Amino acid sequence: MKKIRTFAVTLSWVFLLLVFFLFLRQNKSAEVFHAVHVRTGQELPKVALTFDDGPSRQYTPKLLEGLRERGILATFFLTGKNIEGNEELVSMIQEEGHLIGNHTYSHVCLNQISQIRAKEEIEKASNKIYEITGEYPVFIRPPFGEWRQDLELSIDMLPVFWDIDTLDWKSKSVPDILKIVESQIHENAIILMHDGYETSVEAAFKIIDLLKENGYEFVTVDRLLIL
Ligand SMILES: [Zn+2]
Numbered sequence: 001m002k003k004i005r006t007f008a009v010t011l012s013w014v015f016l017l018l019v020f021f022l023f024l025r026q027n028k029s030a031e032v033f034h035a036v037h038v039r040t041g042q043e044l045p046k047v048a049l050t051f052d053d054g055p056s057r058q059y060t061p062k063l064l065e066g067l068r069e070r071g072i073l074a075t076f077f078l079t080g081k082n083i084e085g086n087e088e089l090v091s092m093i094q095e096e097g098h099l100i101g102n103h104t105y106s107h108v109c110l111n112q113i114s115q116i117r118a119k120e121e122i123e124k125a126s127n128k129i130y131e132i133t134g135e136y137p138v139f140i141r142p143p144f145g146e147w148r149q150d151l152e153l154s155i156d157m158l159p160v161f162w163d164i165d166t167l168d169w170k171s172k173s174v175p176d177i178l179k180i181v182e183s184q185i186h187e188n189a190i191i192l193m194h195d196g197y198e199t200s201v202e203a204a205f206k207i208i209d210l211l212k213e214n215g216y217e218f219v220t221v222d223r224l225l226i227l
Contacts, residue, residue: 044217045187048224049074049204050162051195052103052141055082055089063201064092070208072218074098076195077141077160080105080125083132090132099220101139101160102126111146118148122155139221160221162192168200177203178210185211188224 054060054076067074076093078100083090093100104110105124113121122140130136140157147159164184166177177199181191191207193200208218 044215046219046224047185047188047211047216048190048219048221049193049207050077050101050141050160050190050221051075051193051200051204052077052143053079053082053107054195055086055093056196057086057089058196059198059201060086060089060093060195062198063195063204064089064096064098066201066205067098067208068096070205070212072208073220074204074218075101075139075160075221077101077103077139078125078129079103079107080121080128081107083125083128087132090129094133094135099139099222100129100133100135100137101141101221102129102137102157103141104143107143109144109146110142110148110151115148115150115154118151119154122151122157126157139225158225160190160225163189164191166191166193166200166203168197168203169194172197172199174199174203174206178206181207182210185216190221190224 049072051063051074055078076098078090080103090100102122102125104121105128106121108118108121110118110121126136138158139160140155141160141162145161147161163186164181166180168177171177177193193204195201211218
């Protein structure tokens, strides 16, 4: 009889210890979940909007206004020849805190010209930007995404490509642009657009509103490329 009682007491203790252990385990996983939750709450997933071929006298001012209203910074890869006569737009882009990059002087395919001409195309655009902003651009987006490695020896710039090509210049359709972005969006995505079309500007605002709602933070490309 005594043996049975001792056994029952031992069993109760084992049961109590088990309950206590399970309680601790549950509490610990709650803590871990909380920590992860807090961290993601502080660091939103980032994306970068980039606009090529500008500035556009017709549409860049409207784009800048909408970005300002939404508190969004973007990256503008400017074509040197489009800067001429639009200098005040370049100043506005800089003053509003956006990042300015090089998109060559006359929108050439760098792979199809000599290395010397390619270098001239890039330097001419960089000089145009420097004359207005007082800063040489650090980033270059090669037109058509055609970069050449041999330029990296003589040009101290970082080529920037893209993750999502909205094909905005081709479709000129706000719903089509949105569909592409919605289906391909991911953290750290660089989105390619052009500020020379009304539909692109309108789509950009819709992209911003949609992605902000989904917890994305918009940054300039330097924040995604230089850690
Ligand atoms: Zn271009």
